[in-house]
Amino acid sequence: MTDGTPHFNIHAFRNALVEWFRREGRDYPWRRTTDPWHILVSELMLQQTTIPTVLGRYDRWMRQFPTPAHLAAVDEQTALRSWEGLGYYRRVRSLQAIAREIVNEFGGRFPDNAEGLKRLPGIGPYTSGALLSFAFNKAAPIVDANVARVLARIDNYSVPVDSTEGQKYLWSRAESLVDPEHAREFNSAIMELGQTCCSISSPDCLLCPVRPFCSAERPETLPVKNPKPQVTRVEHHDILYIRGKSVLLAKCPEGKRHAGMYRFPQREDEHTLSLPHVLKQTYSITRYRVTRYIHHVTDTPLLREGEEFVPLDKIHGLPMASPDRKALNSPTLGKLLDHIR
DNA sequence: AATTCGGGGCC
DNA sequence: GGCCCAGAATT
Numbered sequence: 310m311t312d313g314t315p316h317f318n319i320h321a322f323r324n325a326l327v328e329w330f331r332r333e334g335r336d337y338p339w340r341r342t343t344d345p346w347h348i349l350v351s352e353l354m355l356q357q358t359t360i361p362t363v364l365g366r367y368d369r370w371m372r373q374f375p376t377p378a379h380l381a382a383v384d385e386q387t388a389l390r391s392w393e394g395l396g397y398y399r400r401v402r403s404l405q406a407i408a409r410e411i412v413n414e415f416g417g418r419f420p421d422n423a424e425g426l427k428r429l430p431g432i433g434p435y436t437s438g439a440l441l442s443f444a445f446n447k448a449a450p451i452v453d454a455n456v457a458r459v460l461a462r463i464d465n466y467s468v469p470v471d472s473t474e475g476q477k478y479l480w481s482r483a484e485s486l487v488d489p490e491h492a493r494e495f496n497s498a499i500m501e502l503g504q505t506c507c508s509i510s511s512p513d514c515l516l517c518p519v520r521p522f523c524s525a526e527r528p529e530t531l532p533v534k535n536p537k538p539q540v541t542r543v544e545h546h547d548i549l550y551i552r553g554k555s556v557l558l559a560k561c562p563e564g565k566r567h568a569g570m571y572r573f574p575q576r577e578d579e580h581t582l583s584l585p586h587v588l589k590q591t592y593s594i595t596r597y598r599v600t601r602y603i604h605h606v607t608d609t610p611l612l613r614e615g616e617e618f619v620p621l622d623k624i625h626g627l628p629m630a631s632p633d634r635k636a637l638n639s640p641t642l643g644k645l646l647d648h649i650r
Numbered sequence: 651a652a653t654t655c656g657g658g659g660c661c
Numbered sequence: 662g663g664c665c666c667a668g669a670a671t672t
Contacts, residue, residue, distance in 0.1 A: 339667090355667035362658055363667085396656025399670080433669045453667045473651075500667065509665075510661095537664085538653075566655065593663095595655055631657060653672075661664085 322522045323488040323495060329518030330498030333505070338367055340497065345419040345444040346377055349407065352439045353400045353431060360504075366395060377408035377417065389569055389628035396631075398567060403431025421445050434480070442492040450483035451496050452476070455503025460486075461532035462507060462525040470532040538596050545601040546582055547573035549642065550610055554649045555618035558627075562615060566594075570628040573603060573636065574616050581606065588641050592632050603636060605645065621649055 334340070337360070339351035350370060354363045373391060374380040380388060385405065392401035407429045411417060419440070420426050426437040434452075441449035452460075457470040460482050468475045488495035506517040512528040514520050525531060550557040559574040561567040586602035593599070619627065624637065636642055 352667060357655090357666055357668060358657075359659065359666055361660095365658095394657075396658085397668090399655065400668095403669085431669065435668060439667070451667080454665080455667070504667095540663090592657085594657080596653090598662095651672100654670085655668105657666105659665090661662100 317522055319486065322486070322519060323491070325518045325522070326498045326502065327488060327491050327494045330494055330501055334497060334501050337364070338371075339443070343444050343446070343493075345440055346411075347371060348440055348444045349419075349436075350374075350404065352436045352443075353404050354395060356400060356436070357397060358395060362395070374408075377411045380405050380408040381412045385569060386628060390626060393628050393634065394631055398570065398628075400431055402568075403429075406430045407432070419444070421447070423449065439496070442487070442496040446493045448487050448489040448492040450480055450487050451500075452479045452483050453500065455500040455507075456483060458509065458532050459499055459503045459507050462512070462528045463519070463523045465524040465526060465531070467531065467533050469535045471535050475532075540593075540596055540598050542598045542600070545575065545599055546577055546586075547601065547603050548576050548581060548606045548610065549573060549587060549603050549645065550606045551645070551649055552609075552618055554622075555620050556624065556646070557610070557612075557616060558619045558624070559613070559616045567630050570630055571619070571624075572630060572633045574610070574613065576604070576606075576610065587645065588636055588639060590632055590636060594632075599632075601632065603642070621646060 337351075339348060342348065351363070351367060354367060354370075370391060374383075385402065388401050388405045389398060392398060395401075410429065411419060420429075421441070423437050423441065426432050426440055427434070432440070438449040438451035441447040442451065457475075457479055460466065460479050461470055464482065466475075466478065468478065470476070470479060483499075486495075486499075502517070502519070506513045507528070510529060514523070514528065517523070548557070557574055558571045561570050561572060563569070581604050584604040584606065587605045588603040590601045590603075591599065592601070629637070637646075
């Protein structure tokens with residue numbers, strides 16, 4: 310059933326969804342504000358990151374950087390350190406670049422149109438629509454994983470939602486559905502529906518406010534997605550080398566993964582590999598399944614580009630990826646580092 | 651059109 | 662362990 314059929318009354322659909330949201334919608338910090346800076350921070354944090362994770366970080370970030378000027382004023386290292394643990398660190402670089410542009414070029418004001426917003430780094434179709442609707446209450450469409458799931462089910466649409474054709478269809482559909490009178494609430498509502506009634510594996514259609522408008526025959530089988538890339542297993546060998554009260558760390562180069570962040574130096578030579586490891590970790594990063602060994606080196610290693618000795622009391626302030634921070638805070642390494650504390 | 655970029659939470 | 666996510670940028 311689509312809005313071309315006599316059964317689909319678009320006004321009734323919008324009203325049912327918005328009224329349900331007014332009753333049942335959950336309270337998030339980013340739903341208590343229309344300040345574009347606060348909305349922008351929440352949207353960048355939430356890109357490919359779950360609400361529970363962001364809830365644990367959002368308020369602290371907003372206290373530290375209450376305005377674009379606050380983030381614009383600190384160095385990149387500080388921004389990365391504050392983002393630590395959230396991953397996809399390009400997001401915080403984009404956020405800081407936006408903050409500086411807003412302050413220095415736009416007199417502290419955000420663009421309120423899609424063309425202006427999409428020119429900013431890290432802002433694509435979704436985040437642009439989110440800012441326009443959540444901050445400015447403009448009738449811009451949004452399509453995220455929640456909206457894609459809801460729309461695919463409502464239309465019983467079985468083309469992969471992550472295909473070009475699927476994306477084109479969903480964006481067009483979202484644009485035709487968004488309520489021009491209540492854009493902010495409508496977009497919040499359709500996302501909320503995807504998180505609650507219209508969840509992935511066990512949709513609760515009995516509680517769904519828009520069930521009369523839904524064509525899904527087997528909702529749990531929708532949406533269809535393209536297959537994921539295969540997981541590759543890799544092994545990394547890194548070193549812990551202590552000199553005086555300092556530890557040898559490497560700064561990750563620009564343009565690569567974890568750019569600007571610090572890590573334990575990598576060594577894959579036979580001598581290092583022959584040393585027993587003091588720590589073994591396994592973790593996943595994007596499509597890689599990593600087994601990582603940290604070897605305790607006592608002979609002075611040859612220093613490489615980007616490697617430097619960092620006093621132990623300075624390491625806390627440097628940005629590190631989660632596995633490295635966890636390694637540093639592990640009891641095993643902690644015991645070794647206690648000697649130089 | 652495919653790949654790169656993290657990490658935590660959940661099952 | 663595998664799966665998922667309030668995506669965007671790059672190749």
